[in-house]
Amino acid sequence: MNNNSISGQIPPELSKLRNLVHFLLDNNNLSGYLPEELAQMPNLTVLQLDNNNFDGATIPRSFGNIPTLLKLSLRNCKLQGSIPDLSEIPNLGYLELSSNQLSGPIPTNKLSENITTINLSNNNLTGSIPGNFSSLPRLQQLLLANNSLNGSISSSLWQNRTLNAIERLKLDLENNLLVNISGSSDLPPNATLWLKGNPICSNESLVHFCKSQVENETRISIATNSTTTECKPQSCPYEYSPTSLSDCFCAEPLLIGFRLKSPGFSDFIPYKKMFEGNLTQCLNLFVYQLYISSFAWQEGPRLGMYLKLYPIYDNTTNNHLFNQSEVQRIKSMFTGVNIPLNGLFGCYQLINFILPDAYKDESSPSLSTSISKGALAGITLGTFVGAATLTAIISLIIFRRHLKGYHAVLKRCQASRSLLKIDAVKSFTYGELALATHNFDIFTQIGQGGYGKVYKGTLADGTIVAIKCAQEGSLQGEKEFLTEIKLLSRLHHRNLVSLVGYCDEEGEQMLVYEFMSNGTLRDHLSGKIKEPLSFAKRLRIALSSSKGILYLHTEANPPIFHRDIKASNILLDSKFVAKVADFGLSRLTSMPDIEGATPAHVSTVVKGTPGYVDPEYFLTHVLTDKSDVYSLGVVFLELLTGMQPISHGKNLVREFVNLAMKCCQDESDSRPLMVEVVRTLETIGLMMSKYSDPLLAESMESDPKKTSTIPPSSSSMMKNPYTSSDVSGSDLVSGVIPTITPR
Structure with missing residues (x-):
């Protein structure tokens, strides 16, 4: 429990x-x-x-x-x-x-x-x-x-x-x-x-x-099937059993995702043979019928593994499959938590039970290709039955929580499947993403916010992704879900997080992004990640995130205001290059009328994160490009530390503070343009890049032709300001947002 x-x-x-x-x-x-x-x-x-x-x-x-x-x-x-x-x-x-x-x-x-x-x-x-x-x-x-x-x-x-x-x-x-x-x-x-x-x-x-530890604590050992030169691959429609009594025994295995929840050891290798013997004895199988294709230590620590179970070797027949009754027997032992493993291996959890095509029988719906939600519920129920008295004693503690969760799940299950289809964006099935995350196991969870949870997953082609799942009652609704998909399907920039795809079925709304291995900027600033960011990295993060926002303001047509810039929406890749994420609250600027004039402003409901919201926008409900500048200024202030790097007689931190404070001015006219922010950061960065961070010099690249043609900010052009319209409204659906050229 x-x-x-x-x-x-x-x-x-x-x-x-x-x-x-x-x-x-x-x-x-x-x-x-x-x-x-x-x-x-x-x-x-x-x-x-x-x-x-x-x-x-x-x-x-x-x-x-x-x-x-x-x-x-x-x-x-x-x-x-x-x-x-x-x-x-x-x-x-x-x-x-x-x-x-x-x-x-x-x-x-x-x-x-x-x-x-x-x-x-x-x-x-x-x-x-x-x-x-x-x-x-x-x-x-x-x-x-x-x-x-x-x-x-x-x-x-x-x-x-x-x-x-x-x-x-x-x-x-x-x-x-x-x-x-x-x-x-x-x-x-x-x-x-x-x-x-x-x-x-x-x-x-x-x-x-006395050197730093470099051992990877998530130790992964992968075994691969092998065949001898005597085996003829074309004669086997399935695969050769790697542990068979015969080198060329061709059979179709059952595929099982399995986890030991409380193993009594730290290194599995010395206990691998003992485990194989123990598990096959419990399943009433021969040891050669079991093959551990891979195993990995996971947070807990728990030991996850993928198993293959092969039918009995029989050289007198051409039978390469388990029969239906044997499949049902083995499956029921796993799903019913009826495998009495040695206490050394502790209790276990079934991740999935996958039947290859050869075992699919349309007349037997109980044999599914992967473990369903109903099966998962059965596993949980079986666990509870095994400790019925324990559940009864503490039921008063958890009753209300489970009741609330039950109604939430019920509501989702009753939701009709969406017909959402968006060109140029891959639509994933619920099953594909469940398989990628081991049925959304808690050990694949890498984040959580008002919208729901974020999981790390591996797609069928090996691509590592981040999967954001909206939960019942989340702050992200249908409107924000559509906004993010339709915006990111058209925005392409090296400092914006890429959308890989989405899922909108079985009452679930999920967005699939490129995986950013260094997490959020908030993770690093909060101390969640122990290694501190160097000043050069902080500067590079500030610059690359600024460039992403500059792209939204000046190269998107019509321009886009992010409206929720904050440290937790700035993600970092393996080289600490920052990418702006989460466009659920973003807005398009209003389109000019037939005479080419843009309305002075659009009154909107104020949205954003407290502490990052532009005070002028909060009071007037008028959203402009300077509202994003204010939020970014707050992020700059978060980036500052007690470091005092000196270069060319200038205090770089003080220069940085001045820029941040200018961005955070209450009056929008007192704030710099985004292009001015980028240029100032580039100037600071060039002073450091010679000796502190070679990657920083890469971020200093700019195109003077583009910056010279950047239009003035909304607050500087009172006759024709950029103002906001709701990106998830009818304008978006009717195709207002054009495809934006990748950069």
């Missing part, structure tokens, strides 16, 4: 659930204290409460007396106090207590020899590293970074381990007070040690342990 926004305190009465095996309530809003009565559950193997708010609570000592516990995970729960003695848990394999406020020394009693992972990083722990960590034969990760541990590091941590070719040992001891290594500093080939931020790094002979 993780990720359900359950709030309140954990009821001590839960200890009466005698048959509960997996207790997962991570990623909720739980508060209060941790009931010591939970230790009385006789069959509990996984206790996982990550990312909750037990502010000031301590870890009960009784948790050290749960005889069946295999995994204890209490990451990021605001826990305080000391770590209890856990040496009496005989089979504990995974201990995760990171990102709390735990203090005092680490207990010195020896932990279970089954333990694979110890993560106590990001706490306030003191004292030395216990010697008992040196005698743990299955240890994969010892993570103690960002504490106040002192003294020496015993080389027995790695010298007492004999690692085979597929085993790894990771020791992260960064940012402590460790002063030396006692014993040999020679590590086995598969072991890594990180010591950055310790006094020990002053020792030149150990400085190679």
Whole structure:
């Protein structure tokens, strides 16, 4: 029952659930204290409460007396106090207590020899590293970074381990007070040690342990099917089983997306064969019938994988498929959560169950090509049935939330399918985008706002995209949805986010954009992303976003006012080039009448984000190009830091502040033109680009012919100002917006 926004305190009465095996309530809003009565559950193997708010609570000592516990995970729960003695848990394999406020020394009693992972990083722990960590034969990760541990590091941590070719040992001891290594500093080939931020790094002979970590924590291992030279591809209408008893066994597999929600290890490779044997035994299949085509660690950490299940090898027949009853049996075991995996692998989640064309039978509608919403509901129901008493006890906490969500889903399901068709924009089906995001799994979510959620997805052709999904009651309605599609289908500029396509079916409204790997400017300015932006990057971001807005104001015909410029609507690509996004509130300028005159103004309802809205627009309801200039000025102010870079005798930050303040003048006539903003930023950038950022020079390119022909701003031409009309109204539908030449 993780990720359900359950709030309140954990009821001590839960200890009466005698048959509960997996207790997962991570990623909720739980508060209060941790009931010591939970230790009385006789069959509990996984206790996982990550990312909750037990502010000031301590870890009960009784948790050290749960005889069946295999995994204890209490990451990021605001826990305080000391770590209890856990040496009496005989089979504990995974201990995760990171990102709390735990203090005092680490207990010195020896932990279970089954333990694979110890993560106590990001706490306030003191004292030395216990010697008992040196005698743990299955240890994969010892993570103690960002504490106040002192003294020496015993080389027995790695010298007492004999690692085979597929085993790894990771020791992260960064940012402590460790002063030396006692014993040999020679590590086995598969072991890594990180010591950055310790006094020990002053020792030149150990400085190679003090570099930044470059290991990609999302480890992906992909296996590909292979055939021998004796196999004849043309004779196989399906594919050759890579693990078959025969090199040329041709068969059509079932395709399954699968996730381990609480694995008891950090490295899957040493446990892969055990998992294959365990899963096939549970499914009553031979091991050679299972092939793990890929697996990847995901946030949690959880382990996602794609499986292929092949029918039994039979060289006496030409049968290459599972029969219907076998397909139904296997599918029901996955969807009904009826696979009793070893406790080491924890509980699991079915992502999808895909039937290739060879298995499709129109007379059997129950065999679908992918898992449907109904199937997902069945999975959830099966999980709840398995913990019926648990649900009953906490139902009072979540009833109202679920009731509200039920009505929202019901309303969407009853919505009729839209007939929206827009030329030059790809229309995706709901199924395509569900497959791209693993059925909109929470671990593919990369953002959320008033409109709904944003997911990272991979399309069938391998293109990585961002998918923005409107939710019931969102601030983005049908009008804004159409506006963004029809605007972005005609706007093409390197500093505007590109629209890949959209989905408008099954009551869902989704927009598919190019994926911007560095997220939003707001993410970087808020500290969500730890690495700070250099001044050169900030300047490049300001310039490239300004150029995107300049394109809207001067090269679009008719010009367009964005109306919602803010840090969260400026996205950054892999090179930190800024692109303006979210055109749901944008407006077209009014079209001239038959005599060529443009109306003085159009009264509009004020829309935008508080803090970024032009005060003059707010008071008069007259939207002009200077309204975007004001909003951009607020973004400039956000970009400023305490840095004081000096170049050619000028304080660049002060020059930048002057520009930002000019953009934010209350009177529109006092604000500069957008072309003046771009030119000023280019001047500042040229002063820095020689020695600070070679990419900045690229952004300084300008076309003097174009800038010289840029028309004056609306506030400078009172006889013929740019004013606004609603872009999602009849003018847009009738084709007012022409195709704009890409730049």
